[in-house]
Amino acid sequence: MGRFKETEIEKIVEKLKQCGAVFEPPPKHASYRIRLGDGILTIYSSGSLVYGGKDKERLKNIVMKVLSSSIDKTPRVGCDEAGKGEYVGPLVVSAVFADEFGIDKLLRLGVKDSKKLSDKKVLELSEKIREKVNGKVKILMPKSYNILYSKFKNLNKLLDYVYCELLKDLYRKFKFKKVVIDKYDNTLESELRKIFPKNMDIVVVNRAEDDPVVAAASIVARAERLRRMELLEKKYGISLPKGNKPEEIDTFLNNVPEELLPELVKTHFNIKRGDQG
Known part of the structure; x- marks a missing residue:
């Protein structure tokens, strides 16, 4: 729990x-x-x-x-992302749909904000969540992320676009009437209102991970990012830093050829070789 x-x-x-x-x-x-x-x-x-x-x-x-x-059982979609602030690796955006019974199942699993869980627990819970409820995940590996970022020139605008596309796909299947998203900017809500019915309950708030459906999305997103990081490590035979610790980034940059970086990192981050020393 x-x-x-x-x-x-x-x-x-x-x-x-x-x-x-x-x-x-x-x-x-x-x-x-x-x-x-x-x-x-x-x-x-x-x-x-x-x-x-x-x-x-x-x-x-x-x-x-x-x-x-004491928990709202309204059927809804919860959304969260992983990798937004990390220089290395993919951006993963997750949307989970749960009805009243699905929310009960999530509560029984003891879902909570993925940042409070170990990697092992996240991977374990992610599999159970996928068995209990429905959802959709968008994975932007660094190469695809960099191409998309070059179009928007702004991370929040990129995220707005990905969330809108992801939720449109999910809406076609489940016709949900409520969506809860962890707030990262002031524009997402207005973008969503352009594409969804007027009666759609759109909740964009800070600390949305307190909602069990958002917490489930948070876990799924982080688990998928962990899996993709492992795939990148196996593909290129290198160890990747999981966060932005200067010493780890420095070691990473000293061991990776310049031409390989677009396959591994978000190139718009203001990080250069030698900056971390």
């Missing part, structure tokens, strides 16, 4: 009290140790939940009912 907010934990604790749960002394770094039948729930100060015992599934079901009751 993910990390939960204090208000969510309060609701969980109150519900378990109503169910007759026994509250035992918590272990170190934990706020609660709660026993219900043969199930044990430990709630850590960080907001993490750990289940144990033979009745742990019963406890999970109770917790998920508490959480799902």
Whole structure:
């Protein structure tokens, strides 16, 4: 499961009290140790939940009912991207569609903002998300990205275009009435309103990853980027930096021929050989 907010934990604790749960002394770094039948729930100060015992599934079901009751179940598309700020590797944009039942499935998986998850967990969850809900992914490998960027000359305009095309494709299939996107500029909403019906509920907000459908899209996007980075490494026989740490970028640039860079990096980034030292 993910990390939960204090208000969510309060609701969980109150519900378990109503169910007759026994509250035992918590272990170190934990706020609660709660026993219900043969199930044990430990709630850590960080907001993490750990289940144990033979009745742990019963406890999970109770917790998920508490959480799902406070979450909007409107069928919707959630969107997010990975690789926007990274010099090396592809840009991946993901859109996930989930109806009421799909949202429940995502909650049971414990989806949360992919930035809070390890690479291993992201890859694992991505497969499960793809099994439970529908969606679409647009992958712009560096070569394609650079060609498209040369047309728009602006990253946000490029993203606006990709999101519009991706959502148009998804709309043809699912006719969704709501879309939630993590905000990166002030123009996307107006661009979307040009192409979708007037009654479309378009939500473009900061920290949209708090929405489980957006969190699912975030996980799928990051997982796909990880896979594509691995493919690039195998194809060219080099190690690629996952972020923008100066020392890693410097090592990378010192080991890659200049003519190969357009296949591996976003060339409009203001990074040159020797800049990182």
